[in-house]
Amino acid sequence: xxxxxxxxxxxxxxxxxxxxxxxxxxxxxxxxxxxxxxxxxxxxxxxxxxxxxxxxxxxxxxxxxxxxxxxxxxxxxxxxxxxxxxxxxxxxxxxxxxxxxxxxxxxxxxxxxxxxxxxxxxxxxxxxxxxxxxxxxxxxxxxxxxxxxxxxxxxxxxxxxxxxxxxxxxxxxxxxxxxxxxxxxxxxxxxxxxxxxxxxxxxxxxxxxxxxxxxxxxxxxxxxxxxxxxxxxxxxxx
Numbered sequence: 001x002x003x004x005x006x007x008x009x010x011x012x013x014x015x016x017x018x019x020x021x022x023x024x025x026x027x028x029x030x031x032x033x034x035x036x037x038x039x040x041x042x043x044x045x046x047x048x049x050x051x052x053x054x055x056x057x058x059x060x061x062x063x064x065x066x067x068x069x070x071x072x073x074x075x076x077x078x079x080x081x082x083x084x085x086x087x088x089x090x091x092x093x094x095x096x097x098x099x100x101x102x103x104x105x106x107x108x109x110x111x112x113x114x115x116x117x118x119x120x121x122x123x124x125x126x127x128x129x130x131x132x133x134x135x136x137x138x139x140x141x142x143x144x145x146x147x148x149x150x151x152x153x154x155x156x157x158x159x160x161x162x163x164x165x166x167x168x169x170x171x172x173x174x175x176x177x178x179x180x181x182x183x184x185x186x187x188x189x190x191x192x193x194x195x196x197x198x199x200x201x202x203x204x205x206x207x208x209x210x211x212x213x214x215x216x217x218x219x220x221x222x223x224x225x226x227x228x229x230x231x232x233x234x235x236x237x238x
Contacts, residue, residue: 031064034171080125090191105132137188151222175205197229
């Protein structure tokens with residue numbers, strides 16, 4: 001398998017795209033949720049043939065890109081002061097910053113309580129809250145991977161070979177070619193059923209790397225209501 005990166009001029013814009021060459025007979029164009037364009041092509045397909053097909057599908061490609069960019073994660077500005085609301089697993093919690101000799105964060109009766117000996121330093125509060133989110137993400141996402149795997153007839157065949165959590169602006173998750181799962185740290189703020197959707201979606205890529213008909217057939221089988229969960233994710237986290 002080989003990969004190339006190219007760009008096609010289309011009207012006033014350019015379409016950047018990645019060509020993945022495999023042992024296959026047909027060309028397949030996919031627009032990924034991060035608005036990137038991936039073309040699966042036979043190993044001997046010429047660039048001219050690939051660009052001809054992309055040019056014919058360019059209007060559809062740009063429509064799909066506009067659709068996906070509407071739902072890019074948009075992080076609202078936060079001041080990290082007492083009284084401000086922050087999401088955790090789809091619920092709003094008020095931030096409560098209290099002076100203490102210790103520095104820790106805990107969930108307590110509808111509040112995210114931040115204990116710190118520097119209560120007036122918003123950057124300190126921010127670092128403590130972000131650290132708490134990352135810790136909770138590692139715990140909850142690992143638990144949810146085990147739950148989501150059970151949706152598949154052979155769960156072990158869909159176990160990722162590792163998990164990375166990272167703050168990202170343009171995608172909720174991805175699955176690498178060597179089956180390492182990457183998840184957006186912000187997902188820990190989303191409802192658990194939408195976290196299940198993102199993880200299940202990415203696990204499907206272990207069997208089906210691209211968003212072609214076979215991928216959506218698999219996703220439909222293991223999670224028939226995935227589109228409703230996706231819509232909820234986009235609404236809650238907009």
